[in-house]
Amino acid sequence: MTMREQTRVDRTWVDEAVRRVEADANRSSDTHLLTFDLPGRHDVDVYLKDESSHPTGSLKHRLARSLFLYALCNGWIGPTTTVVEASSGSTAVSEAYFARLLNLPFIAVVPATTSPAKLELIEWHGGRCQMVNHPGQVYDEARRLAAELDGHYLDQFTYAERATDWRGNNNIAESIFAQMSGEARPVPTWIVASAGTGGTAATIGRYLRYRRHPTRLLVPDPENSVFLDAWRLGDRGLRSASGSRIEGIGRPRVEPSFVPEVIDEMVRVPDAASVAAMLWASRRLGRRVGPSTGTSMWATLQLVAELQRDGERGSVVSLICDGGERYASTYYDPSWRAEHGIDVTPYAAALDEYERSGSLASVVTEKPSYSS
Ligand SMILES: *Cc1c(COP(=O)(O)O)cnc(C)c1O
Secondary structure, three states: OOHHHOOOOOHHHHHHHHHHHHHHHHHOOOOOEEEEOOOOOOOEEEEEEEHHHOOOOEOHHHHHHHHHHHHHHOOOOOOOOOEEEEOOOHHHHHHHHHHHHOOOOEEEEEEOOOOHHHHHHHHHOOOEEEEEOOHHHHHHHHHHHHHHOOOEEOOHHHHHHHHOOOOOOOOHHHHHHHHHOOOOOOOOOEEEOOOOOOHHHHHHHHHHHHOOOOOEEEEEEOOOOOHHHHHHHOOOOOEOOOOOOOOOOOOOEOOOOOOHHHOOEEEEOOHHHHHHHHHHHHHHHOOOEOHHHHHHHHHHHHHHHHHHHOOOOEEEEEEEOEEOHHHOOOOOOHHHHHHOOOOOHHHHHHHHHHHHHOOHHHHOOOOOOOOO
16 A cells, blocks of 8 residues: 555554454463573573464564564555555465465465475465575565555564564564563573564664663674675675575574664574574474574574683573474474485584583584675
8 A cells, every 4th residue: 555545544443353353462471581501500590481382483473463463554564555564484484474464465485495384374274375496585676565565564574673662562572581580690691582683683773772781682693694794894786696505594694674773782693503502402402493593503602602702601592593393394304404405414513512522612613604
């Protein structure tokens, strides 16, 4: 729905739509903050904010709710609007859920490499999928499609940072601090969160400043993502030729929702290390987590090792971004990994050794690298 048409969305319809979205939130409970025991002795407590327990299985449930409320309250969505998104999967799954809640048609523009399980999920929630060959094409195709259908392009990469109430309203940061309040070390030394849109990191970083917490924010970045170099060089114009192999995080361009100013540290995590850490964390947790959770897990283990070495005590909060069920035929399948050149062997060996010896130092196989 565009300004040019001078149409106004019926307020009665908007009232009802907002009620439905709010009632859905009211029926939902907060996600758990799990304790996560590391091998061996340590003076750093690790916690995992389990975002896989949302009704649509990932942290994108929060984003989808925020994007729909933002669009509804801006008058951008009406009773007949086709809702369109550019998404590598998880966002579209959650948005399809909210579109169905409002009886609106939903189309996800996704890269052809998206896991079949995710495409099925989007369709199961009532959405339709439109494929493009290169991850970089999703934006233009989504915009074109929305214009053609007189629909609305939700545009997660632009609006993620502003659709979420960074000061509170039970955003992920406020929830983490509330859930940490009874712990021995209630103010985290670090929070570790990877970036896809960059929205989660932006919300956490802003909240830390607003509430004047000393907590620092570490954002691990996968291979082929420009976020780390953009943070280091202050260059928002960077591009990478190929897309990230870790679904949900790492981007070939600096997304508008990526806010480098609130990030204290970034670290490059090799894709094979992400997947090895995903497999390792899944064994320790007794259930499968997604590959981006592995990226944060690898960075968290390195961070804890560093804190230990420096004799620091404290707590670190990392995220379970989504569960691993969606990736059974991809990251969890050894032949898929071989096909995609992801050899977890050296990292898995380091983690096995860590498990046996309990020595955190042994997992640090390389210094954090600050360039691609
Ligand atoms: C989107 C996403 C992230 C990163 O969250 P952003 O707030 O978009 O930066 C991490 N993991 C998964 C699985 C995701 O879908």
